[in-house]
Amino acid sequence: MAELEVMTAPTCRDAAEQGGDMPSQRGGVPRIAVGVGSSAATHAAVRMAAREAALRGYELRLVYGLHRVPEELPDGASFPAAETLLDHATAAARAVAPQLTISTVIHEGTQTAALLRESRFAELLVLDADGLDTSAGWSLDIPAMRLASRADCTVLLARDEGRDEWPVLVGVDPSTGGERALEFAFDAAALRDSDLVVVRVGPDDKADPDGVVAAQLAETVEPWQEKYPDVRVRREVRYGEPAPVLIDLSRDAGLLVVGACGQRPRSAPLAPVAQAVLRHASCATAIVRRIPPGDHAVR
Template identity: 40%
Template sequence: MGNLVVVGVDGSPSSLAAVGTAAREALRRRAELRVVYAFSLPVRPMYTPPDPAPLERLVGEAAQHARSVAPGVQVTEAVLTGEPVAVLEAESRGAELLVVGPRGVGGFIGMLLGSTAVSLATHARCPVLVAREEPAGAGPVVLGVDGSPAGEKAVAFAFTEAELRGTEIVALHAWLPEYAPVGTGVEAPERLLAEALAGHAESHPDVTVGQEVVSGETRAMLVDASRTAQLVVVGARGRGGFAGLLMGSVSQALLHHAHGPVAVVRGEA
């Protein structure tokens, strides 16, 4: 992955908020920001392609907004033909972060959260941050921990993000005692949480880490924690996920219901 943040835009207030979020992320990372508008051409006889001038103006305005939010960040622009999810998935191959809004219009017509954001979080080759129109608060980075091997990259991403933001991590592991294996006690989930964080705290000594083991359903616990978080970080597919499923129920629920921005990190390279 390169020193690049990519943001998808379409002229909606949702995507403009994503541009602001992406600009701040690029500034933290000392990365270049690439603003991308993608649109599909309907397949029908005698179709006249759209005038590129308004599209280029839209992208230019988004890029100017990024420069106003984060002066000094190098911003490039692109208007690309193709199905938006496919275009942004391709863009993600050279990026360290892809930022999108939760819903949109224009190039993303008909793609509400559940298709655009979920599809990208499922297939993008880098972490995907789904912004919200409301500014993120000043709370901690909340990290959902399940102890799965696929979740290790989410842990690493959360530590890096907390360090870049100058804030603490609240590492949360939710479990349902009635479903625990026979013979395990409270120490089992606490040990799982500690082992998942081992090594990362040592490599990020300036990041304060709080560990919380809570009894309850994971999705509900993380959605509730998102109320006071400036970012929630989860893996794309956690422990117990079926082999053919790239997106788990927890990450999907957060994309739909979290009260603030959510970063989904795939375990695969």
């Protein structure tokens, strides 16, 4: 198994309060974090996280939350059940990408709390779809919803494997969040060598007889197209409510990208559109909070 760390809550608090790295962070190497468990959804999340880490050249961080970890660990202390799950997750990740750099950690606390701590130091947090029953009502008590609302980094919900070569779909608006989502989407399409579909949703086509929205969209996309000249881009203007439009288009996409907060960043921890697509989209879904600072080469 990859080197295992066991972290009590005080250790994590100390690292955060001092503004430093987690003890395992390797000299600024970007990382992708993902939770480990026994469900099929968590297994799918580990595989997706491994693919993303391999594409980006990042470290993969496998995370498990344990309710109680003694602050003073005796020599030779072990947690067999947790370590077995981490062993299996490590093997699954290496089956996807044998050369990955992998670290594993057991945190004191719930799985949600463990992943929130790790999101402070990760560039991307991959979530599983456990609990996201599309027939259920809204609930930030569902782990994926809570994590997407409170994580300090961009989150990626693993859903419907086997679409790696399908187009990347991004919904944009005039907000800063829309610009960040567009940057993430261009980078994702370049890494995957896939098409990119950029969608702007307007309220009513009758209110835009001169095609102003389409012109604004072209102007927004142009600098990113120049930065990523090899990405094949299709721009689309649709009319209606953004969430249903994007959910419908997600049936033909491999990845859907939206900003976390829309045009009202202080109104809610997660914008209504982001909540809706997280619950109902047909493909993997990225909720963008910040852009990784590393230099992402087009591959």
